Amino acid sequence: DAKTTQPNSMESNEEEPVHLPCNHSTISGTDYIHWYRQLPSQGPEYVIHGLTSNVNNRMASLAIAEDRKSSTLILHRATLRDAAVYYCIRNAGNMLTFGGGTRLMVKP
Amino acid sequence: GAGVSQSPSNKVTEKGKDVELRCDPISGHTALYWYRQSLGQGLEFLIYFQGNSAPDKSGLPSDRFSAERTGGSVSTLTIQRTQQEDSAVYLCASSFTGTSSYEQYFGPGTRLTVT
Numbered sequence: 001d002a003k004t005t006q007p008n009s010m011e012s013n014e015e016e017p018v019h020l021p022c023n024h025s026t027i028s029g030t031d032y033i034h035w036y037r038q039l040p041s042q043g044p045e046y047v048i049h050g051l052t053s054n055v056n057n058r059m060a061s062l063a064i065a066e067d068r069k070s071s072t073l074i075l076h077r078a079t080l081r082d083a084a085v086y087y088c089i090r091n092a093g094n095m096l097t098f099g100g101g102t103r104l105m106v107k108p
Numbered sequence: 109g110a111g112v113s114q115s116p117s118n119k120v121t122e123k124g125k126d127v128e129l130r131c132d133p134i135s136g137h138t139a140l141y142w143y144r145q146s147l148g149q150g151l152e153f154l155i156y157f158q159g160n161s162a163p164d165k166s167g168l169p170s171d172r173f174s175a176e177r178t179g180g181s182v183s184t185l186t187i188q189r190t191q192q193e194d195s196a197v198y199l200c201a202s203s204f205t206g207t208s209s210y211e212q213y214f215g216p217g218t219r220l221t222v223t
Contacts, residue, residue, distance in 0.1 A: 030208065031208055032208040032209055034211065036212075042216065043112075043201075043214035043215055043217050044151065044199070044201075044214045045214070046211040046212065046213065049211060051209070087150070091208040092208055093206050093207045093208040094156050094164050094206060095141065095153040095156055095164070095167065096141075096143075096151070096153070096201075096212060097153065098143075098150040098152075099150060100150055101150060
């Protein structure tokens with residue numbers, strides 16, 4: 001099964017860090033781990049991706065477990081604009097298989 | 109630069125009619141994907157084009173659905189004899205190549221409503 005497992009929802013306070021977990025216990029050695037987010041009434045937006053090493057970009061950080069069976073998306077300081085559904089995806093190249101995602105709510 | 113564009117943004121059609129949805133990928137991207145998202149659901153893969161290779165049609169739900177990509181750029185998704193269960197947001201994405209190390213860029217989608 002190519003789907004990943006994420007909590008249905010999480011809540012955070014504005015300006016605080018957020019750690020969004022994802023389990024992908026059956027991931028193959030060549031699948032990249034991608035994170036996308038979807039704001040209401042918009043198409044998904046790429047956030048970050050990685051294979052084995054931890055990754056940082058201007059939007060977030062991605063921490064990948066050594067066995068690659070799980071990963072965590074880190075938003076260092078949540079803002080109200082970060083409220084969205086976050087999808088953790090195993091990218092096999094020919095398609096993205098989306099699960100239910102985590103709905104992140106940010107409280108002011 | 110310009111992102112992925114889709115047209116129309118909204119389409120309302122009567123059951124049984126045919127519809128065509130258009131996608132303009134990012135220039136230079138060789139991979140193009142179609143997905144659909146029903147209300148409150150995650151994305152469902154439909155079809156994938158990579159360069160001049162035969163498309164991966166494994167996600168198309170029935171033979172009423174077809175897609176083509178002309179000149180390796182613009183793509184059209186056609187739904188024949190539309191049914192109410194076809195109502196969804198149809199999303200197009202493109203990627204530099206179809207390998208797993210490249211991200212996909214999504215268009216804003218076409219909201220299809222079949223009455």
